[in-house]
Amino acid sequence: MGKEKTKCLIIGSGPAGYTAAVYAARAGLKPILYQGDQPGGQLTITTEVENYPGYPEGITGPQMMTDFMNQAKRFGTDIRFGYVNKVDFSGPPHTVYVDNGDVIEADSIIISTGASAKWLGLESEQRLNSKGVSACAVCDGFFFRGMDVAVVGAGDTAAEEASYLAKLCKKVYMIVRRDEMRASLIMQKRVQSLENIEILWNTSTEEVLGKDEVEGARLVNNVTGEKSEIAIQGFFVAIGHKPNTDIFKDYLDLDSSGYIITEKGSTRTNVEGVFASGDAQDNIYRQAVTAAGSGCMAALDAERYLAEKELAVG
Template sequence: MEKIKCLIIGSGPAGFTAAIYASRANLAPVLYEGITPGGQLTTTTEIENFPGYPEGVDGPKMMDDLRRQAQRFGTDVRSGMITSVDLSHRPFVVTVNGEQQIEAESLIVSTGATAKYLGLPSEEKFKGMGVSACATCDGFFYRKKDVAVVGGGDTACEEATYLATLCRQVYLIVRKPYLRASKAMQERVMNTPNIKVLFEHNTAEILGDESGVTGALLRNGQGEQTKIDIAGIFMAIGHHPNTEIFAGQLELDGEGYIKTVPGTSKTSVEGVFAAGDVKDPSYRQAIVAAGSGCIAAMDCERFLSSTSH
C-alpha cells in the first residue's frame, strides 16, 4: 500500500495554498483534486477581489496559477476522488475512486462547500451570466442595475443589504410569508428603501438571452405569475459542506461543517486538519480559504515533526 506523509483532499484555494506551504516544508504532499478540479472558483468568470490581480483575473486562470505554483515546489497533483476514509487509527487509510487504498500520516481536508441552487434548467444555463451564489464576489458587476436575491435567512438578508449599496433596486424573493433571519437583519432589510421583499413567491424561471439574465418569472402562493426585469439573480438558500465521507469520524457542526479548535486548523482527530469553506460557514471567500490553507499546512508540519522524534 502506498504511504503518504501529507495527503491533501481538495483543489480550491485552501488545498493549493496548503500544498505550496507543505511542499516548501519538505512534506512531499500529494493532492487529490476531487470532483471539481480547482473548486468553486472555476465556475466564476471574473475575480476582482483577490489581492495581487489589479486588473482582475479569470477564475479558472487563477486556479491554474495556484496549481502550477504548488507543482513547482513538488506537490504531486492527482486527479481522482477520495471516496472513503478510515480515521480510527494512524496512518489513516484512504480510498481513491472506490478501489485503490493509500495510507496517510496526516490529512488536510479542503473539500469545500457547494452552494445550493434551485435546480432550474434556466438557472444552470445562466450560471456565471447573471446567476450567482455570492454577492460579495459578483455584486460589483451589477452597479446601478436591478437584481434579485432568493432566500429568507440571514445570508439572503445580508446579501440583499450589501447589494442595495451597489444596485438600483433589489428584490428579495422569499418562499415563506416571513423572514427566517435574525431580528436585526430583518429590520435592516425593512429599513433599506431600495429592497423590495416579495413574500410567498417562488422563482419559476430565469429569463435571459445570449448576453445573460434579463428577468425572472415568479409564482405566488395562488399560482399567479409575475415577471420582474433584472440583470442578475443571487441564490442565498444556503451552502452544503462536502463532508459526507467524514460523518461519524470527524466532529461536525449542525450544518455539517468540520469543527476545528479555535485559532487552529486542528479537527477532533489528531493529525487531521481542515481548511477553507469546509470549515467556514461565515465568510466563504477565496482569500480566507487560502489563508486557512497556510494555517493547515503549518499545523500539519508541526504535528509531523513532533511525532517523528
C-alpha cells in the first residue's frame, strides 16, 4: 500500500480501458490500470458478441475481455484489482484513492469507468439476464430473429430499440408505463407506423416468465390493475443508462445525465491531464468497438499531452 507515482493511470477496464492500456503501454508510459468493481465492464454480462470486427465466428463477452486484458498485459500494463472511490484533480499531478488503501499520483489519467444499464429491479429480470433478458437491442437483437419480444421504456432509446427489433422480429410489444411516451415526436411516429409493434399503454412488468430462458412476461395495467401475460422469447429493458462518474463530479464537467463532457474531436476533459473514453462519455453509440476506438484516442491524447509537458519543462 502507500503512495505511488505513475505517468499514466487508467481507471476502469472494458474495451475502452484495455485498449487505452495497449496504446499507452506500447508508447512506453508504463500505465497502471485499476479494473473497477466489474472487471471487463458490461461485456462480462453479455454472452455472444457477433458484431466486433475480427471475430468471424463470434466470441463470448467474458472471453473477449480476457483477450483484451492479456494483450494489455503483454505490453507491460500493470493491471490491478481495485475500485477507485475518490479523486483529487486539483493537480497535475492528480491523485486517486483506491478502496484497498492504494494512493496513486498520476501525471495523466484516462477514465474508462463505463456506464451501467438501469434495470426494473425484478428478481426474474436478473436471473434471466443474458438468457433472453438484455439491455441492448443492437447487441443482442440478432439472436431473436423471427421471434416475439418486448421492449420496456418510453423514451427515444426505447423507441429506437423497438424500431430496430421490428426489422428482425415477428412481433414487438412496447411496454409503456403511462398513457404517453417521452420519446421525440418523430420517434413516436416511427414506432406507431410499424405494423408489427404493439404499444401496451399504462402497463408495468410484474415478472419475466421462464425457468432457464425467457418464455413470457406477466404485466399489470396501471389504471385497472388487470393482469395479463404475453408469450415472448426476448425481453429488452430500455429505460436508460447511468454513467459511472459520480466520483468525478466535483472536478469534471458532466452533462445533465452524468456523462463526462469532452472536447469535440478529442478525449480531453475540462481538467488538464484528464481524459475520458468509452461509455463514461458516450451516450450515443455505446458499442464495444466505439469504446475501444475512444480508448485508443485517449491514450494518444495522453501521450501527446505528456510529451508536450516534458518539452515545456525541458
